[in-house]
Amino acid sequence: MQMEYALYYWPSIQGRGEFVRLALEEAGAAYVDVARQKKGMDALMAAMDASATPPFAPPFLKADELMIAQTANILLFLGARHGLAPRAEAGRLWAHQLQLTIADFINEVHDTHHPVGVSLYYEDQKKEAKRRSAGFIAERIPKFLGYFEQVLQNNDKRGGFAVGARLSYVDLSLFQVMEGLRYAFPKAMARMVPRYPALIAVHGMVAERPNIAAYLNSKRRIAFNEEGIFRHYPELDG
Amino acid sequence: MQMEYALYYWPSIQGRGEFVRLALEEAGAAYVDVARQKKGMDALMAAMDASATPPFAPPFLKADELMIAQTANILLFLGARHGLAPRAEAGRLWAHQLQLTIADFINEVHDTHHPVGVSLYYEDQKKEAKRRSAGFIAERIPKFLGYFEQVLQNNDKRGGFAVGARLSYVDLSLFQVMEGLRYAFPKAMARMVPRYPALIAVHGMVAERPNIAAYLNSKRRIAFNEEGIFRHYPELDG
Numbered sequence: 001m002q003m004e005y006a007l008y009y010w011p012s013i014q015g016r017g018e019f020v021r022l023a024l025e026e027a028g029a030a031y032v033d034v035a036r037q038k039k040g041m042d043a044l045m046a047a048m049d050a051s052a053t054p055p056f057a058p059p060f061l062k063a064d065e066l067m068i069a070q071t072a073n074i075l076l077f078l079g080a081r082h083g084l085a086p087r088a089e090a091g092r093l094w095a096h097q098l099q100l101t102i103a104d105f106i107n108e109v110h111d112t113h114h115p116v117g118v119s120l121y122y123e124d125q126k127k128e129a130k131r132r133s134a135g136f137i138a139e140r141i142p143k144f145l146g147y148f149e150q151v152l153q154n155n156d157k158r159g160g161f162a163v164g165a166r167l168s169y170v171d172l173s174l175f176q177v178m179e180g181l182r183y184a185f186p187k188a189m190a191r192m193v194p195r196y197p198a199l200i201a202v203h204g205m206v207a208e209r210p211n212i213a214a215y216l217n218s219k220r221r222i223a224f225n226e227e228g229i230f231r232h233y234p235e236l237d238g
Numbered sequence: 239m240q241m242e243y244a245l246y247y248w249p250s251i252q253g254r255g256e257f258v259r260l261a262l263e264e265a266g267a268a269y270v271d272v273a274r275q276k277k278g279m280d281a282l283m284a285a286m287d288a289s290a291t292p293p294f295a296p297p298f299l300k301a302d303e304l305m306i307a308q309t310a311n312i313l314l315f316l317g318a319r320h321g322l323a324p325r326a327e328a329g330r331l332w333a334h335q336l337q338l339t340i341a342d343f344i345n346e347v348h349d350t351h352h353p354v355g356v357s358l359y360y361e362d363q364k365k366e367a368k369r370r371s372a373g374f375i376a377e378r379i380p381k382f383l384g385y386f387e388q389v390l391q392n393n394d395k396r397g398g399f400a401v402g403a404r405l406s407y408v409d410l411s412l413f414q415v416m417e418g419l420r421y422a423f424p425k426a427m428a429r430m431v432p433r434y435p436a437l438i439a440v441h442g443m444v445a446e447r448p449n450i451a452a453y454l455n456s457k458r459r460i461a462f463n464e465e466g467i468f469r470h471y472p473e474l475d476g
Contacts, residue, residue, distance in 0.1 A: 052392070053328075053335065054385075054389070054392075056339045056342070056382075065328075068335065069335050070334070070338035072338060073331060073335050073338055076331075076334070090291075090304055093304065093306050093314075093315060096308070096311050097291065097293070097306065100310060100311055101307075101308065104294070107342075107345055108356075111353075115349075115353045115354055116366055116369050116370050116373075117374075118373070118377075119373060119377055120373070128353065128354055128366050131354050131355070132354050132355055135355040135357060135358070139356075139357055144294075147292075147294050154290070154292075
């Protein structure tokens with residue numbers, strides 16, 4: 001019998017939880033998105049306090065008796081369980097390295113609208129956000145996307161995947177990165193995206209995976225909004 | 239025969255590489271700190287370009303034919319090889335989860351002096367750095383240190399370790415976090431540190447491990463300075 005997972009994440013945003021949702025959906029795994037159930041936020045808070053391995057923050061995943069936090073760590077676990085990462089040590093570490101680099105990029109995306117403080121409102125750091133976003137668009141997007149483009153181009157195995165000859169959680173995450181950047185910075189991305197043909201291809205390939213396509217068309221996929229990590233503020237879109 | 243590792247990191251700072259150095263030193267592993275050798279920076283740059291699994295940034299570690307980047311990923315690898323993390327899945331994931339939370343904290347430390355842009359000088363974002371540091375000291379240090387204190391207190395195994403009944407790379411990293419915070423924010427930390435007795439104890443315990451004590455007294459330990467992650471700018475020390 002397949003176990004049912006419980007995913008704990010904020011109920012109204014894609015955020016970091018989305019990288020986990022995409023892996024669960026692609027795997028066809030049974031899971032409950034706890035905080036989106038009735039009284040779900042109470043359940044999330046209670047689970048955080050009760051765990052012997054408490055998370056610092058959501059997302060976290062309950063898998064039988066395990067409670068696992070940190071997005072990349074959850075994907076490390078799910079990748080091994082569901083064939084979403086290479087089995088051998090070298091490939092497993094390489095996939096995880098790429099995921100951690102995506103995590104760094106995501107942190108920088110978040111900082112574009114919250115450069116001065118996590119707990120301040122966007123409106124109280126708008127001027128600084130503009131300055132940070134300008135540098136993000138001019139330097140950081142090209143540096144990160146250029147890196148991932150190169151990784152894809154360098155992979156001499158067939159299929160256009162990031163790692164080896166099979167789909168991994170890295171491809172799913174790169175899809176989400178491209179989706180998010182195009183939502184947050186549509187003008188800047190329209191200009192830049194032609195430079196990254198392999199990333200465009202991965203994005204399209206993932207979107208057409210049957211399980212992912214079904215997910216994206218379902219109510220389980222929350223729309224992007226201005227509470228998440230990828231936020232569309234036209235004044236930041238260089 | 240034990241393999242010799244090659245660590246690639248910036249030669250003049252502790253930075254993220256220090257978390258790897260501490261693990262290698264505690265393990266008594268043979269390693270070359272490549273960029274600190276003659277023509278070492280050329281070697282670092284050449285290795286970055288030549289790798290089949292290229293790092294986005296240093297640190298990265300060469301171990302036989304493996305080239306591993308991302309600090310927490312390197313520690314995942316070294317932890318398994320040198321008994322610096324639990325072997326069983328649950329403990330291994332828990333240690334890694336804590337390390338990734340430390341990585342998040344370290345990113346926020348970096349942002350205290352670089353809130354507006356990675357590539358701008360500190361002098362060009364001093365005002366924003368003051369604002370960000372104030373929130374960091376008031377809210378983020380207590381939140382992160384409070385979390386790790388709780389983790390230590392909740393561990394009912396003997397020895398005062400973060401994970402189980404043995405030293406892990408998490409303890410080494412918590413030592414470095416406490417060292418760095420006391421260097422960067424001496425006034426604020428003097429005020430706050432008594433709230434974290436278990437963290438003080440881990441710091442002291444790690445400092446007295448024979449291999450670590452020898453390392454800290456050697457020339458291999460680079461002094462903190464204002465090029466690294468933990469920087470002492472008196473104007474930011476609330």
